[in-house]
Amino acid sequence: MTTTAAPNHDSGCPQCGSHDRRALFQLATDRVVRCEPCGLTYAVSPPVEAAELYNGGYFSGCADEGGYQNYQAEYRSHSETFHRRLVDSERKLGGKGRLLDYGCAYGHLGRVAVRDGWEVVATDIAYEAVHRAVHQHGLAGFVSDLSRPPLKKGVFDLVALYDVIEHVREPKGVIRSLRNLLSERGLLHVTTPDVGSASAFLLGSKWYHYKPREHLLYFGRSSLRRLLESCGMRVDEMRSAPSRMAVRDILARLRRYSDRGARSLLAIARFLGLDGVVVKVHIGEMQAWARSDAPMGRFPGGARLAPASVPSAGSRAGSPVSRLLAVLACPGCGGDLRADAGETRLACVACDEVYEVRDRVPILLPKAAPANKAAG
Ligand SMILES: [Zn+2]
């Protein structure tokens, strides 16, 4: 057993806090380790500003490294994947409702969900991505830092956390906050790479879900269950999460294993006119649906919004900003927010803090405390 010493910036296992861990392998700047007491696989990674990593280039192949080749071009296959996930969630919920897309990227899930009849609220840390979700897909969206959602409690029937939890440094904080957002019947739906999947086993350290700097946590089924349960959630179901992908996108991903082989296969697929065909693939991801242990009631201020008395957050009527006001809360104090006449700023009615609305996208990042605010 190799137990590695913890560098200064490293606070140990994000699940159990232990520093007792086995080094698995080095991945560029990251050391991938497995926690001995709880079994979580995670990366010991130098700190990086999330806003710096997840900028506009992250989704368009312009990032220095990592990111997505061209997220927008994959809309068609995304929409099929998302539609099927929504159908599964609807069956569990017993109907549609209000959906929070937490880590929405360009808003592809939201667009599909609106088409399918859900009310949608979308958020991400990347302004460029949310801007596109709002302006291209007509969603009600805002920028947040994803660790403390500036949202009212108890107002979402479904929270989608797709390919997000593996990126965060404090997963318990995120899951606990999201649990508080759920309505009485609400469901959290999580997808993330499964480090116990066949592809992870076969590819070892070359597994395509190992991404230095971006992916910090590598869950298996038992560690994901442990995370959810330690945050007051009950797992409804956990299983493999298939995706729909175009043949050309599958082959593009295989280029990292054999560039020549993948290019030859792509040429053949093009010749046969099959490169754009969308097929169901298991890419080593899993999904879990979970409910709160103590839904509603326990949370002060968690009363369900009366649907008749508030503007529908995801309906197409009204400006995107006014549609959001029913569910937003001040990132600093949790108070209600009010928009000015031109909807260029949101002000908290409780603490008076003001937040910018940039081109119809509210920027709801917590304000850094003033360095030396004079008392009184
Ligand atoms: Zn641990």
Ligand SMILES: [Zn+2]
């Ligand atoms: Zn406030």
